[in-house]
Amino acid sequence: MDLQNCRRCGALCLRDRSQYCAECAKWFADTYGQIRDYLRTYPNRTLWDVHKELDIPLSVVQQVIRFSEEERGGGDIGGREDQRRKRL
Numbered sequence: 001m002d003l004q005n006c007r008r009c010g011a012l013c014l015r016d017r018s019q020y021c022a023e024c025a026k027w028f029a030d031t032y033g034q035i036r037d038y039l040r041t042y043p044n045r046t047l048w049d050v051h052k053e054l055d056i057p058l059s060v061v062q063q064v065i066r067f068s069e070e071e072r073g074g075g076d077i078g079g080r081e082d083q084r085r086k087r088l
């Protein structure tokens, strides 16, 4: 099994399907859950709203979205929804 540096905290860890160490993967999953719950309650919010309402830095919101896309093979926050709305 290969070693890697966690992309968030830089800790040396075993390369898993994730690019993050177990601790950061858990943190991302928790933060992702928070954002998902928020978007369920308040649909059609922007990154900026999430950042302001949940007090999560914009860069972290973007990291979490990227994390969810990597973990789930195409995240369900924003992305495809936005593209569809633009075409309508």
Ligand SMILES: [Zn+2]
Pocket (backbone or CB within 6 Å): 006, 007, 008, 009, 010, 011, 020, 021, 022, 023, 024, 025
């Ligand atoms: Zn880490």
